[in-house]
Amino acid sequence: MPFVPFFVLAALGGTLVGMFAFILGRRAWRARDFRRRDRYRDYWFRRLPSLLAGDTPGSQEMRVPEARETLESILVNRLETAEGAEQKQLSELIERAGLLDQRIRLLQKGPRWERLYSATLLGQMRSPGAIPALVEALEEDWPPLCSAALRSLGRIGSAAAGPAILGFLQRGRPVEPNLWLEAAVACVPDLEDFASLLQDEREEVRVLAARSIAESPHPARFDSLNRFVFHPDPEVRAQVLRTLGRSRDGRAVSLLIAATHDSIWFVRLRALGALAELGDPSTLDAVLHAVKDSNFQVRQRAAATLASLVSCPGEALEKLLSSNDEYAVEALLSQLARSGLLWRSLPLLRSPQEQVRRDAEKLWSGAIAAGYHAILLNALETHPEWRVRVAIARLLARMDHPALVTELEQRLAAAPTTRLRRLLRAVLRSQTSCSGEKTRAPLARPA
Amino acid sequence: MLLWLVLLNKLIVVYFAVVMPFYGLLIVAALWSSARYRQTLKGQALQRFLKSSLTPPVSILVPAYNEQLSVAESVRSLLHLDYPELEVIVINDGSSDGTVEVLCRDFGLVPTSLAWRPELPCSPIRGIYVSPEEPRLLVIDKENGGKSDALNAGLNFARSPYFCTVDADVVLEADALLRVMAPVLNSRSLVLASGGIVRVANGCQVEHGRVRQVRLPERGIEVLQVVEYLRGFLFGREGWSALNALLIISGAFGVFSRAVAMEIGGYRRDTVGEDMDLVVRMHRRLCETGRPYRILFVPDPVCWTQVPSDWRTLARQRRRWQKGLLDVLWRNRPMMLNPRYGRAGLVAFPYQVGVELLGPVVEIVGILCILASAVLGLLGRGPLLYLLLFGYLAGTVISVAAVLLEELTYRRYTSLRELLRLLVYALLDFFPYRQFLLVCRVWGMLDYLRRPKAWGVQRRIGFSPEKA
Numbered sequence: 073m074p075f076v077p078f079f080v081l082a083a084l085g086g087t088l089v090g091m092f093a094f095i096l097g098r099r100a101w102r103a104r105d106f107r108r109r110d111r112y113r114d115y116w117f118r119r120l121p122s123l124l125a126g127d128t129p130g131s132q133e134m135r136v137p138e139a140r141e142t143l144e145s146i147l148v149n150r151l152e153t154a155e156g157a158e159q160k161q162l163s164e165l166i167e168r169a170g171l172l173d174q175r176i177r178l179l180q181k182g183p184r185w186e187r188l189y190s191a192t193l194l195g196q197m198r199s200p201g202a203i204p205a206l207v208e209a210l211e212e213d214w215p216p217l218c219s220a221a222l223r224s225l226g227r228i229g230s231a232a233a234g235p236a237i238l239g240f241l242q243r244g245r246p247v248e249p250n251l252w253l254e255a256a257v258a259c260v261p262d263l264e265d266f267a268s269l270l271q272d273e274r275e276e277v278r279v280l281a282a283r284s285i286a287e288s289p290h291p292a293r294f295d296s297l298n299r300f301v302f303h304p305d306p307e308v309r310a311q312v313l314r315t316l317g318r319s320r321d322g323r324a325v326s327l328l329i330a331a332t333h334d335s336i337w338f339v340r341l342r343a344l345g346a347l348a349e350l351g352d353p354s355t356l357d358a359v360l361h362a363v364k365d366s367n368f369q370v371r372q373r374a375a376a377t378l379a380s381l382v383s384c385p386g387e388a389l390e391k392l393l394s395s396n397d398e399y400a401v402e403a404l405l406s407q408l409a410r411s412g413l414l415w416r417s418l419p420l421l422r423s424p425q426e427q428v429r430r431d432a433e434k435l436w437s438g439a440i441a442a443g444y445h446a447i448l449l450n451a452l453e454t455h456p457e458w459r460v461r462v463a464i465a466r467l468l469a470r471m472d473h474p475a476l477v478t479e480l481e482q483r484l485a486a487a488p489t490t491r492l493r494r495l496l497r498a499v500l501r502s503q504t505s506c507s508g509e510k511t512r513a514p515l516a517r518p519a
Numbered sequence: 520m521l522l523w524l525v526l527l528n529k530l531i532v533v534y535f536a537v538v539m540p541f542y543g544l545l546i547v548a549a550l551w552s553s554a555r556y557r558q559t560l561k562g563q564a565l566q567r568f569l570k571s572s573l574t575p576p577v578s579i580l581v582p583a584y585n586e587q588l589s590v591a592e593s594v595r596s597l598l599h600l601d602y603p604e605l606e607v608i609v610i611n612d613g614s615s616d617g618t619v620e621v622l623c624r625d626f627g628l629v630p631t632s633l634a635w636r637p638e639l640p641c642s643p644i645r646g647i648y649v650s651p652e653e654p655r656l657l658v659i660d661k662e663n664g665g666k667s668d669a670l671n672a673g674l675n676f677a678r679s680p681y682f683c684t685v686d687a688d689v690v691l692e693a694d695a696l697l698r699v700m701a702p703v704l705n706s707r708s709l710v711l712a713s714g715g716i717v718r719v720a721n722g723c724q725v726e727h728g729r730v731r732q733v734r735l736p737e738r739g740i741e742v743l744q745v746v747e748y749l750r751g752f753l754f755g756r757e758g759w760s761a762l763n764a765l766l767i768i769s770g771a772f773g774v775f776s777r778a779v780a781m782e783i784g785g786y787r788r789d790t791v792g793e794d795m796d797l798v799v800r801m802h803r804r805l806c807e808t809g810r811p812y813r814i815l816f817v818p819d820p821v822c823w824t825q826v827p828s829d830w831r832t833l834a835r836q837r838r839r840w841q842k843g844l845l846d847v848l849w850r851n852r853p854m855m856l857n858p859r860y861g862r863a864g865l866v867a868f869p870y871q872v873g874v875e876l877l878g879p880v881v882e883i884v885g886i887l888c889i890l891a892s893a894v895l896g897l898l899g900r901g902p903l904l905y906l907l908l909f910g911y912l913a914g915t916v917i918s919v920a921a922v923l924l925e926e927l928t929y930r931r932y933t934s935l936r937e938l939l940r941l942l943v944y945a946l947l948d949f950f951p952y953r954q955f956l957l958v959c960r961v962w963g964m965l966d967y968l969r970r971p972k973a974w975g976v977q978r979r980i981g982f983s984p985e986k987a
Contacts, residue, residue, distance in 0.1 A: 081905065084912035091919050092942065095926050099935060152566075185558045216559065219705070227567070250573045250704050287573065368636050399634075406634035415629050415651040443632075450630045 195224025226255030282311035294321040310342040317346025348377040363400035375403040386434030421463035469502035545758035552761035576604035578677035582669035583687035596728025613663025639785035641672035667786035667793040698820035714768035715820030750921040760816035764867035770794030772822030792843020841963030879960040914949035
């Protein structure tokens with residue numbers, strides 16, 4: 073039988089006792105440490121008004137590291153939400169108290185993890201004085217430090233850091249894409265600066281540059297971007313199209329319409345998104361064409377664009393119904409239903425403004441013709457406002473749909489209240505009286 | 520007979536001699552990874568993801584089967600998550616209780632029709648509901664087809680590049696989604712999946728879909744599960760994640776790439792371990808196509824879940840888990856020791872087979888052998904005591920180490936009384952709780968061989984405002 077040496081048992085038992093002692097000892101030590109930090113916190117909170125008024129913390133006050141760290145965390149946390157004059161006061165206090173200089177020193181010469189923490193804190197301090205040290209940290213070999221420096225440069229958001237950020241990508245340093253993007257978007261105000269990167273031979277550089285252009289809050293110039301609409305790289309094309317949509321330049325319309333015929337589906341998708349942003353009603357026909365796209369997601373996007381282009385979704389629906397394309401109609405209606413717009417338009421059926429009422433009726437007539445009558449019937453039974461239910465009943469009474477009669481009969485049989493039964497019966501009566509007189513041709517499914 | 524017994528004893532010793540270094544390796548990897556993650560957290564300003572336009576939208580899929588007691592709280596907590604753009608898709612999997620009715624009442628849902636494309640197979644959809652006030656919520660009512668089927672239905676409706684699966688009986692912390700997505704946003708390579716830690720909600724005070732106060736449960740069986748979850752997540756998953764060979768992301772809370780999930784055909788509908796199966800198939804697909812990827816465990820996004828509070832339900836749950844494990848490992852057996860699948864095939868998969876799957880059998884046989892040896896006089900009283908003490912100490916060191924790791928890192932149980940209780944239960948974890956689980960797991964394996972697969976039923980107690 074195998075024999076377990078005594079020292080193994082002793083070691084295991086010792087480990088167990090050691091762990092117990094460590095856990096309890098650490099708990100006690102932390103409790104003491106927190107009490108100390110709380111005392112410093114109370115002290116600094118009492119002192120803060122005078123410090124913000126221009127007082128400088130004395131060397132004696134800043135002697136203990138915990139005291140310094142507590143003040144730093146208070147100021148940095150307040151800076152997160154501060155605006156205007158308060159932000160300026162806090163930044164000045166951070167510099168006056170020597171916290172900025174100390175963090176720069178630690179970033180340059182501190183222990184490994186302290187450098188990383190300092191790089192992050194310098195970003196939170198948002199002081200342009202930290203930019204040279206952070207740019208220097210971008211050259212380090214330790215990727216987490218480079219990432220923290222990049223992130224902090226993005227937080228400071230100064231154009232002075234722009235060339236360093238662009239150079240970081242150009243030199244082929246390993247980069248976290250989103251991090252670089254955020255920094256670039258914050259620090260490079262002129263989109264022309266990205267143009268050279270769009271012609272880089274490395275795909276990842278081209279894609280990142282294109283995404284930066286698309287995400288940048290700075291104004292996009294049509295003249296500097298139009299030449300990239302037919303770039304061989306589809307990702308670049310897609311991002312440039314997004315940017316053109318944001319440019320609000322009417323000259324982009326023809327390029328965007330051409331892009332709705334691109335061979336790559338997501339380029340077409342972006343073109344439609346850009347058309348929605350431009351909001352030019354003259355593009356309606358191109359969008360209507362895209363609603364019949366072979367790609368499901370493009371169809372969905374086209375439907376959303378259509379809904380945003382026209383003042384009343386009923387108009388778009390009417391146009392689609394005239395195209396006799398079931399898929400396209402479904403795409404639009406499903407977009408409207410998922411956004412809650414279809415349901416929210418129900419009270420408009422009894423609006424005192426005639427135009428609003430007509431638009432809502434147009435929308436719902438189209439929805440019924442497309443087979444979406446179930447939503448209206450559900451609303452007839454469940455809508456919290458009785459007057460809206462009456463308006464729905466009136467609309468249904470005027471409509472003619474083959475499936476309506478059967479469904480109305482079923483719901484009448486299951487109706488829980490006399491009032492609802494009366495309403496359903498009235499609709500049913502009008503339906504049966506006109507049934508067979510007006511029949512609509514069924515919608516076609518495209519191949 | 521005696522010769523066989525001696526031989527068996529020797530085999531079991533060899534087995535443990537091989538397995539113990541694995542545990543040691545995992546503990547070291549977990550400690551290293553935890554320390555590193557804690558340091559990284561200092562440099563990670565999470566709030567920037569909230570404001571960034573680059574943070575991708577996430578679809579949260581919530582499969583619900585007879586969850587009327589807890590579904591509304593869960594959905595409310597999901598809608599209040601700190602995340603810039605999300606949609607919550609609840610899939611009612613043919614519940615026989617009032618799950619849909621509760622949702623309709625609490626969120627003012629209205630039935631609607633939507634165009635959707637059935638890219639993944641799923642049972643027929645009975646109805647689709649939207650909320651006019653909350654456009655981010657979509658409820659799909661479908662016929663019963665199991666959890667995988669419900670998730671497939673949800674995937675058909677999801678519109679975001681990443682989807683998050685969340686059980687309907689869990690509560691997420693406000694920043695959990697942001698934290699679990701952080702590695703996805705920061706990573707240089709493609710992150711296929713990322714999972715958070717699942718903790719025990721029993722005993723905690725839950726209000727309006729939020730855990731207001733973290734407390735240990737009152738019942739012993741629940742506290743033992745707290746220790747077990749700490750051990751499983753903080754050691755097991757963290758260790759494997761550090762080696763990029765994580766084969767399980769809990770279906771209770773995990774984020775996955777939708778494109779890759781669709782590429783591999785979504786969830787397998789005829790399996791009970793659908794979460795593990797998806798991750799394993801993702802590993803396979805990416806290794807076979809030679810694309811670099813990461814599958815990660817993030818230890819601080821917390822998902823609070825109710826654990827069984829009686830032995831019968833616990834036994835049923837563990838049987839189901841073991842069935843799922845066996846099913847997934849059997850279906851993906853080509854990965855076993857196959858260098859094509861890297862560390863996942865060469866280390867993690869054999870570990871799952873040798874330790875997680877066959878471990879219970881070996882342990883039970885080991886216990887029987889020791890007892891038989893003692894009865895037959897092969898083992899004297901001294902060595903018997905030594906062996907039992909060794910087994911107890913080795914198992915308990917791991918449990919106490921899990922509590923230590925929790926104390927070093929996340930410290931959710933703040934009061935000294937609760938810490939002491941946790942430590943006491945860590946001492947009790949090895950006997951007889953572990954033996955009970957061993958029996959359940961072996962039973963689960965036998966079940967798998969005998970009976971068709973089923974999702975099983977778990978009794979829900981719901982989140983009350985006082986205590987979960």
